[in-house]
Amino acid sequence: MRTVYVNGEYMPETQATVSIFDRGFLMADGVYEVTSVLDGKLIDFDGHAARLERSMIELDMPALPITMAELLEVHRELVRRNDLSDGMIYLQVTRGAPGDRDFVFPDPEETAPTMVLFTQSKPGLADSATGRNGIKVISIDDLRWGRRDIKTVQLLYPSMGKMMALAAGADDAWMVEDGHVTEGTSNNAYIVKDGRIITRQLSTDILHGITRAAVLRFAREAQMEVEERAFTIDEAKQADEAFITSASAFVTPVIDLDGTPIGTGQPGPVAPRLREIYLEEVRKAAI
Structure with a gap:
């Protein structure tokens, strides 16, 4: 069973949940990145991290709740916990779950972003x-x-x-x-x-x-x-x-x-x- 990351916690995928009021679910109000993994190592992480920041800025989303160095460590920890050799790590960030549905953006001081990461194993990814x-x-x-x-x-x-x-x-x-x-x-x-x-x-x-x-x-x-x-x-x-x-x-x-x-x-x-x-x-x- 995969270990995933949801809002600061590692957990089995079967225990992972996101609020029904999350704006990613209600409004597609979120961004994502996909980083490939070959031989247990991350491919072009810095490029994906920089584009993630740009996407969030373009949508006027609040900053990530962790630093880029910490985000890198989350990626590496998911590789370790899932014994991932070849595959991908998906990262999705939404504007969060304000507790109700509204077209107006929630106050970022009151609603934290939702951040989810999970792996996909793709053996032989580079030799398809x-x-x-x-x-x-x-x-x-x-x-x-x-x-x-x-x-x-x-x-x-x-x-x-x-x-x-x-x-x-x-x-x-x-x-x-x-x-x-x-x-x-x-x-x-x-x-x-x-x-x-x-x-x-x-x-x-x-x-x-x-x-x-x-x-x-x-x-x-x-x-x-x-x-x-x-x-x-x-x-x-x-x-x-x-x-x-x-x-x-x-x-x-x-x-x-x-x-x-x-x-x-x-x-x-x-x-x-x-x-x-x-x-x-x-x-x-x-x-």
Whole structure:
């Protein structure tokens, strides 16, 4: 049985509870982060911690009840208590449970944030079949709210997008707005054309991926050309390669879009090489 963390206490998952008046439950008024664990060590914890703070500031949420050093220790303690080798640690912070339902934010002096962490074991996370063989995606309209740069728990439409993909015999969906791809349901999207990596520029339209930042840095260090701009579905279908990045998928090739094979319909040279570089570098820096 997993040990989880709820508001300062470690406990068995079966004993963990959150108030029915918690604003995360009532209003999706919360943010989250996912930190991958490889070989019992945390991948890019500092990046996820910094983005968590930014998300909370953007939503005018009160500060965490613990320091970042203490938060790191909570992550490490969950790894130890759950004997976690490969997997993820999910952290969710909400505006708390004021004791009743109201659209108005509660007074932060009277209502403390709710903070929950739990692990997911994923043996062989870095050696997945999708990472080797690639995934198929479909395109769907992007119907999410306008602040996708904030990593909130408002995940209903991305979840619906995953289900649309599964119903179409695919693995994931790329969302499209004003004729251009924004991102995947839980990942950033890329194409490769003539050796050039193309991905949408940072804005409020997409999540500022921690893995995205690392992969683009490693790509530039490896003398790969990177162009940050929006691209269309037609461009993607005519690309030589495509791939996604996320904290749990790392770098995963995309081999088919809306039933059209991308390139040869098999992973090309760029995405697997980037995956190799990324995993090698983050393992070195893991804490």
